[in-house]
Amino acid sequence: MNVVQIGRGHQCKLVNLSSSGAMIECQEPLQLWDQVELQLGPSSRVEAVVRWIKGDRYGMEFAHETTLEASDEELSETLRLVIARSFPELQRSADAETEQTSEEASASDRSDEEDGRAKVREERGVRHPLIWTGLIHYNHDTWPVRLRNISVNGALIEASVDLTVGTELLLDLSEAGTVFASVVWSGGNIAGLQFEGAFDLRQLAEARPEVVSQKWVAPTYLREATDESGPWDQRWGRRDLPVLSRDLQ
Numbered sequence: 001m002n003v004v005q006i007g008r009g010h011q012c013k014l015v016n017l018s019s020s021g022a023m024i025e026c027q028e029p030l031q032l033w034d035q036v037e038l039q040l041g042p043s044s045r046v047e048a049v050v051r052w053i054k055g056d057r058y059g060m061e062f063a064h065e066t067t068l069e070a071s072d073e074e075l076s077e078t079l080r081l082v083i084a085r086s087f088p089e090l091q092r093s094a095d096a097e098t099e100q101t102s103e104e105a106s107a108s109d110r111s112d113e114e115d116g117r118a119k120v121r122e123e124r125g126v127r128h129p130l131i132w133t134g135l136i137h138y139n140h141d142t143w144p145v146r147l148r149n150i151s152v153n154g155a156l157i158e159a160s161v162d163l164t165v166g167t168e169l170l171l172d173l174s175e176a177g178t179v180f181a182s183v184v185w186s187g188g189n190i191a192g193l194q195f196e197g198a199f200d201l202r203q204l205a206e207a208r209p210e211v212v213s214q215k216w217v218a219p220t221y222l223r224e225a226t227d228e229s230g231p232w233d234q235r236w237g238r239r240d241l242p243v244l245s246r247d248l249q
Contacts, residue, residue: 004022004024004038004039004040005038005039006024006026006028006036006037006038006039010026010028012024012025012026012027012028013025013026014040014187015057017187017188017190018188019062019146019158019189019190020061020062021048021051021059021060021061021062022038022048022060022062023057023058023059023060024038024057024058024060025056025057025058026056026057026058027056030050030053030058031050031053032050032051032052032053033049033050033051034049034050035047035048035049036048036049036050036060038060040156040185040187040190040192041184041185041192042184042185042192042194044154044156044184044185044190044191044192045067045069045149045156046062046063046067046148046149046156047062047063047067048060048061048062048063049061049063062148064129064131064212065127065128065129065130065131065212065238066130066131066132066146066147066148066149066150066209067148067149067150068149068150068151068201068204069149069150069151069152070151070152070201074201076248077202078201078202078204078205079128079130079244079248080248081202081205082130082204082205082209083241083244083245083248084205085205085206085208086205086208086209087241087245090241090242090245127238127239127244128238128239128241128244129211129212129238129239129240129241129244130209130210130211130212131146131147131209131210131211131212132146132147132150132173132176132204132207132209132210133145133146133147133209133210134147134157134171134172134173134174134176134207135171135172135174136157136159136169136170136171136172137169137170137172138167138168138169138170143159143160143161144159144160145157145158145159145171146158146159148190150199150201150204151199151201152195152198152199152200152201153194153195153198153199154181154184154192154193154194154195155171155181155192155193155195156190156191156192156193157171157190157191157193158189158190159189159190159191160189161189162186162188162189163183163186163191164183164186165183165184165185165186166182166183167182167183168180168181168182168183169181169182169183169193171193171195173203173204173207174206174207175206175207176203176204176205176206176207177199177203177206179195179196179197179199180195180196180197181193181194181195181196182194182196211241212238
């Protein structure tokens with residue numbers, strides 16, 4: 001696979017692919033920090049931003065968190081469950097703060113605050129700093145994987161083993177359950193999976209995720225192109241867990 005799609009179906013050449021990002025060659029004009037969705041295969045999408053530009057080549061940095069492909073309502077419900085079960089101290093803190101704010105704020109103040117948060121959600125969507133990992137079992141062996149994205153029908157995984165299209169395997173997400181899948185796209189150590197049956201994203205609340213590190217090391221091809229090293233750059237629109245927990249109340 002050496003062709004990817006961005007935006008509204010614009011085709012670009014995939015020059016190289018790594019666990020942190022990709023280099024693409026494209027006639028579609030892009031600007032630094034443009035956010036795009038790379039369509040790597042039939043059901044393999046990953047969010048990325050432009051980190052550097054050289055002629056018609058672009059260095060793309062992948063989103064660090066696991067993208068949950070769902071409606072805003074379903075995503076909010078899933079994240080609330082995850083925080084309540086894996087980070088209960090944040091849930092209690094958010095509940096207490098919400099109660100105090102409700103007692104102290106006037107109806108007008110609350111309306112302004114809600115309008116502000118609604119505007120943020122509309123502009124940025126619900127962004128979180130969580131990463132889910134798991135295992136794949138196939139060919140009498142087991143390999144650890146990181147979920148780049150997951151939906152009801154499939155997932156994009158990062159593994160330390162090359163997977164060929166057509167490979168059938170079992171994706172094991174620990175307490176979140178298991179699901180049989182087949183590889184429908186593969187490039188380097190990244191592969192797109194198609195699930196045999198529907199997966200309920202709310203099951204992810206059963207498995208404690210990792211939190212994106214505050215320290216991010218840029219891949220080699222980005223180190224000379226940018227001096228920004230923080231995964232919490234405002235242009236990503238991410239929220240740390242305490243803020244996310246409050247916003248979801």
